[in-house]
Amino acid sequence: MSSQLPGPPGRPDPRRPRPTGIPRPVIAGLAVTLLVGALVALGLVAGDGPDGATAGSRTSGGPSAPSWSARAAARLAALPALRYTGTFTSNGRTVQAVLSVTRAGSAVGTLTMGGEQARLVTVDGATYLHGGPSFWAGATGPATRPEDFAGRWSKAPVTLLGFDPQDLLSPSAIARAVRGAPVTGSTGYVGDRLVHRVETRQGVYSVTLAEPHDLLQVEGASNARFAVTAVADAAPVLAELRRRVAALGGARDPGVGFDHGELTFVNCNENVSGCTLQLPVSVRAPLVAGEPAEAARAVLVATISADGRALGSCTGARSVEATGRAVLTCTVTSPGWRAWMRRARDTPGRHEYTAQARVIGEAVSPDRVRELLALVDRETPGS
Structure with missing residues (x-):
């Protein structure tokens, strides 16, 4: 005669016949359904956590809600x-x-x-x-x-x-x-x-x-x-x-410096039409040692004077390569210059005129404005 010990508590005895009524798969299905319902209820009670995700979403293993930083960034x-x-x-x-x-x-x-x-x-x-x-x-x-x-x-x-x-x-x-x-x-x-x-x-x-x-x-x-x-x-x-x-065409740049040579006159004596000035320049070495110099736009601003008064001014601009020199030029064609030169030609004697010039950096050339406006237009809705 043999004897068998009963199974662990709560586990059905395999020797006993299965109960009639609801099949086991349906019972398991009800258990799963109740479990999911419990998780949903837990999520509703817990509410939002400190990072904005619900406790229910974390417990269930589903995708968590975006954190506050992600929501703020999106906004x-x-x-x-x-x-x-x-x-x-x-x-x-x-x-x-x-x-x-x-x-x-x-x-x-x-x-x-x-x-x-x-x-x-x-x-x-x-x-x-x-x-x-x-x-x-x-x-x-x-x-x-x-x-x-x-x-x-x-x-x-x-x-x-x-x-x-x-x-x-x-x-x-x-x-x-x-x-x-x-x-x-x-x-x-x-x-x-x-x-x-x-x-x-x-x-x-x-x-x-x-x-x-x-x-x-x-x-x-x-x-x-x-x-x-x-x-x-x-x-x-x-x-x-x-x-x-x-309106940025010709905008100047106080952050760029230039070294220059001697200012000279070109085709000025007895020329009533105008007087041209020219000045060789190069980009000044960077203030920080070891940093490479960069190409820049330079503007020549010059004024011609005689008899203690200004006769006229002119400006001229061009690009200056970082490793080379360029010659800037501009021509004074003002009424003051033309009137003074006529008098000088008609009056015997020595007539002297002088010029002063300086070089200023140019930040935006007129051609560059079109490119900048195109960038602005890309920001405009519907453009």
């Missing part, structure tokens, strides 16, 4: 422009800035320094300013002549801003920076609103913890701190951007 990337109001420091002076920056990083706005205001435009990664002599006296320092840049568009000196508007302030660049932010990290307050502080190589971006994760503040180099608002319609910004870019 920023979709914005056509952002508007900034704030300050930064330039050469120890506080500069007030009001800027509108497009998704691609083009910008229009104003800078105010020492009570003097200048208009600003940024396109293709370069920033240009249009201000008066007082503004440029503070912007360029004593090494340059403010009158060479005042009243015309000129490239912003590197030392003036201290940051790249495209890199620090464009919605697309900020979206990339925020997308890589950790799920949990530094937090703080902007006003009375709790924010994530996203610290990147460009700067610090303060994004609200609460949906829809608004960008409230940007901090960057040169003690820059800007309050931020979204621009829903970028059409006015792009229209103003195009107007300013169209």
Whole structure:
């Protein structure tokens, strides 16, 4: 006679016949259904976790919801422009800035320094300013002549801003920076609103913890701190951007220096039609040792004088290769020169005239404007 021990508790005895009624597959199916229902209920009770994913989605192993940083980045990337109001420091002076920056990083706005205001435009990664002599006296320092840049568009000196508007302030660049932010990290307050502080190589971006994760503040180099608002319609910004870019032909560059030879006269004596001046120049060696010199555009600005007064001025521009020299020329054809030369020819005796000249860097040639406008047009919807 043999005996068998019963199986583990809760397991059916294989010797007993199966119960009649509901087949085992249906029972298993009901069990699975109840299990899924329990998971769904758990998700509804748990709600959103700290990273924005639901507890139910994590428990079930399904795809998790995007983190707050991914949602914030997607929203920023979709914005056509952002508007900034704030300050930064330039050469120890506080500069007030009001800027509108497009998704691609083009910008229009104003800078105010020492009570003097200048208009600003940024396109293709370069920033240009249009201000008066007082503004440029503070912007360029004593090494340059403010009158060479005042009243015309000129490239912003590197030392003036201290940051790249495209890199620090464009919605697309900020979206990339925020997308890589950790799920949990530094937090703080902007006003009375709790924010994530996203610290990147460009700067610090303060994004609200609460949906829809608004960008409230940007901090960057040169003690820059800007309050931020979204621009829903970028059409006015792009229209103003195009107007300013169209006027950039001949914009000057205070950041480029030249060495020059002797100024000479060509075909001037007894020439009533005009007097040509020429000056050999080369690009000055970079201030930082070891950095290669770059080709540049040079503008000759010359004035002819006689009898204690200016007879006329002229300008001429051309490219100068980094490793070579070029000869700049321009011709004075003013009424003052023509009248003086007629009198000199008709009056016996010695008649002397002199000339003064200087060389200034040119940031944008007239031909380059068409290329810049094409870049602006690509930002315009429907273009």
